[in-house]
Amino acid sequence: MYLVRTIRLIMKNQQIVLVRRPEGMASPDDFSLKTVDMPDIEEGQILVKNEYLSLDPAMRGWMNEGTTYMPGVQIGSVMRGFGAGKIVASKHDDYPEGSYITGLFGVQEYAVSDGKGTTLIDQINEPLSYHLGILGMPGMTAYFGLLEKGQPEAGQTVFVSGAAGVVGSTVGQIAKIKGCTVVGTAGSKEKCRYLIEECGFDAAINYKEEDLEASIKAACPDGVDVFYDNVGGPMLDTMLKNLARGARVVICGAISQYNKSEIYGPKNYMKIVTARGYITGIIVFDYINQYPKAVKEMSQWIAEGKLKTKEHVVDGIEHFPAALQMLFKGQNFGKLSLKI
Numbered sequence: 001m002y003l004v005r006t007i008r009l010i011m012k013n014q015q016i017v018l019v020r021r022p023e024g025m026a027s028p029d030d031f032s033l034k035t036v037d038m039p040d041i042e043e044g045q046i047l048v049k050n051e052y053l054s055l056d057p058a059m060r061g062w063m064n065e066g067t068t069y070m071p072g073v074q075i076g077s078v079m080r081g082f083g084a085g086k087i088v089a090s091k092h093d094d095y096p097e098g099s100y101i102t103g104l105f106g107v108q109e110y111a112v113s114d115g116k117g118t119t120l121i122d123q124i125n126e127p128l129s130y131h132l133g134i135l136g137m138p139g140m141t142a143y144f145g146l147l148e149k150g151q152p153e154a155g156q157t158v159f160v161s162g163a164a165g166v167v168g169s170t171v172g173q174i175a176k177i178k179g180c181t182v183v184g185t186a187g188s189k190e191k192c193r194y195l196i197e198e199c200g201f202d203a204a205i206n207y208k209e210e211d212l213e214a215s216i217k218a219a220c221p222d223g224v225d226v227f228y229d230n231v232g233g234p235m236l237d238t239m240l241k242n243l244a245r246g247a248r249v250v251i252c253g254a255i256s257q258y259n260k261s262e263i264y265g266p267k268n269y270m271k272i273v274t275a276r277g278y279i280t281g282i283i284v285f286d287y288i289n290q291y292p293k294a295v296k297e298m299s300q301w302i303a304e305g306k307l308k309t310k311e312h313v314v315d316g317i318e319h320f321p322a323a324l325q326m327l328f329k330g331q332n333f334g335k336l337s338l339k340i
């Protein structure tokens with residue numbers, strides 16, 4: 001007991017703290033790297049050593065004041081974020097020491113949790129980092145957003161924006177598994193090649209170089225049945241011009257708008273009327289009770305080689321501010337995370 005306490009006193013915890021609300025893109029000055037004492041745990045709590053920290057576009061919204069589907073992170077608090085790691089101490093019967101776990105542990109090396117909202121990883125068949133990506137929150141977003149909200153049918157056309165990211169590439173591959181024609185947008189030739197050659201997309205449009213409207217029409221001559229939107233803004237507007245009758249537009253995200261103080265709204269929304277379609281939104285946390293079913297099915301698809309993923313790992317918690325910017329500059333190629 002004495003030894004454990006002594007080790008705890010010697011060991012420190014590194015944290016990324018939000019010190020200022022960003023204007024526009026978050027900058028390194030909005031954060032501070034703090035070194036604090038290791039936390040102690042009480043009855044009913046666990047101590048997790050994070051091995052990977054997830055970088056997600058939603059983090060930008062969490063830095064704003066006010067509440068959306070979650071309250072904004074308080075100034076002076078540890079930045080909110082998902083982590084995947086190992087339980088290194090436990091005073092909770094349901095969470096044994098040595099188990100692997102994911103949860104909203106914050107951007108820090110060690111986190112104390114009471115287990116609420118966490119997911120224990122039953123078997124480590126895949127790399128741990130997959131549980132922040134394709135088998136974690138973004139993968140669940142793709143699965144439930146496409147299947148529950150988009151309701152794709154075999155033979156239909158699914159179009160996904162931001163397609164080379166973890167959500168987009170997973171949406172496209174699941175749509176292929178369901179027998180759809182799949183088209184996506186991405187911001188480089190290399191990303192477009194990856195979508196076609198590795199992920200099995202039927203076509204990919206480099207939105208930075210091609211005429212978007214003409215390319216969408218050429219790739220989807222009968223219109224789009226499911227538009228899964230990760231980008232928003234003018235791209236959403238352009239897409240609305242090419243909907244098939246009965247189209248479903250799933251608003252998953254709008255990364256093109258997250259750094260703006262005024263959001264671009266769709267001008268072409270009347271196209272929903274002529275298409276007799278609908279626009280709907282998804283918040284992945286609404287499906288938390290169904291995650292195990294999706295993880296099981298997706299793990300099977302991964303094992304069968306039907307579902308692939310790409311990861312982009314940056315070393316070191318101190319690189320969090322720069323790594324976060326990569327998402328908004330299109331510099332990540334695959335699921336972005338920090339290894340710590």
Ligand SMILES: NC(=O)c1ccc[n+]([C@@H]2O[C@H](COP(=O)([O-])OP(=O)(O)OC[C@H]3O[C@@H](n4cnc5c(N)ncnc54)[C@H](OP(=O)(O)O)[C@@H]3O)[C@@H](O)[C@H]2O)c1
Nearest residue numbers: 057141165166167186187230253254255256282283284330
């Ligand atoms: N609703 C939910 O519950 C939920 C949950 C998770 C994620 N999401 C949303 O899903 C989307 C994708 O997330 P992810 O984790 O898979 O991220 P990601 O796609 O891996 O990374 C972000 C990518 O977005 C693209 N991008 C950045 N700025 C852009 C712009 N102005 N215009 C067009 N593309 C831009 C970049 O790719 P390019 O090189 O192609 O530009 C960048 O690499 C985000 O909108 C996120 O907020 C929603």
